[in-house]
Amino acid sequence: SAVISQKPSRDICQRGTSLTIQCQVDSQVTMMFWYRQQPGQSLTLIATANQGSEATYESGFVIDKFPISRPNLTFSTLTVSNMSPEDSSIYLCSVSGGAVGEQYFGPGTRLTVT
Amino acid sequence: KQEVTQIPAALSVPEGENLVLNCSFTDSAIYNLQWFRQDPGKGLTSLLLIQSSQREQTSGRLNASLDKSSGRSTLYIAASQPGDSATYLCAVNSGNTPLVFGKGTRLSVIA
Numbered sequence: 001s002a003v004i005s006q007k008p009s010r011d012i013c014q015r016g017t018s019l020t021i022q023c024q025v026d027s028q029v030t031m032m033f034w035y036r037q038q039p040g041q042s043l044t045l046i047a048t049a050n051q052g053s054e055a056t057y058e059s060g061f062v063i064d065k066f067p068i069s070r071p072n073l074t075f076s077t078l079t080v081s082n083m084s085p086e087d088s089s090i091y092l093c094s095v096s097g098g099a100v101g102e103q104y105f106g107p108g109t110r111l112t113v114t
Numbered sequence: 115k116q117e118v119t120q121i122p123a124a125l126s127v128p129e130g131e132n133l134v135l136n137c138s139f140t141d142s143a144i145y146n147l148q149w150f151r152q153d154p155g156k157g158l159t160s161l162l163l164i165q166s167s168q169r170e171q172t173s174g175r176l177n178a179s180l181d182k183s184s185g186r187s188t189l190y191i192a193a194s195q196p197g198d199s200a201t202y203l204c205a206v207n208s209g210n211t212p213l214v215f216g217k218g219t220r221l222s223v224i225a
Binding site: 031033041043044045048092100101102103104105106 | 203
């Protein structure tokens with residue numbers, strides 16, 4: 001299994017500012033995923049982050065709004081840019097690992113935009 | 115495009131009851147199916163993973179079954195307890211791709 005930590009665990013931000021969320025994994029992984037969970041909703045994939053290449057974004061998500069870095073095999077960041085109240089969500093980092101590709105999740109970052 | 119549906123959306127049961135949560139998916143070409151538990155405002159805890167070649171997995175009071183051909187999975191919880199109250203999420207993937215999630219079943223177990 002993989003142990004994933006995220007920073008910050010929660011934050012309250014002003015409209016128009018940006019927040020960078022960090023994700024650290026205790027082992028080297030090829031693929032890391034960023035999900036968003038809006039209030040009362042299920043998880044939606046934002047992007048897949050591979051080390052050494054550009055992140056792949058899902059429909060409806062763009063790099064200017066959600067830039068992602070993946071400097072090495074154990075770390076990634078997601079920035080939520082020019083925030084609005086609609087960005088208030090839980091943001092979760094995830095990795096796929098092990099022999100059968102089980103997916104593991106971090107504890108999430110709870111973002112509130114006022 | 116894969117779509118995952120979970121029924122019911124919410125369920126309230128008295129303590130001690132056995133219960134079944136349902137999950138269906140539209141594309142049967144899956145690699146893994148995972149069941150997760152999520153407590154309010156928290157991250158996800160993986161409960162069970164069923165590979166496409168498997169029919170079921172068990173962990174304690176939990177049993178998950180998979181009928182890949184019909185695109186269905188069930189999560190059976192035996193002798194429910196108040197501590198089981200949470201949202202249960204079903205998710206599937208194809209190969210080394212990210213999971214696609216259902217909207218979850220919100221379970222309340224009443225003491």
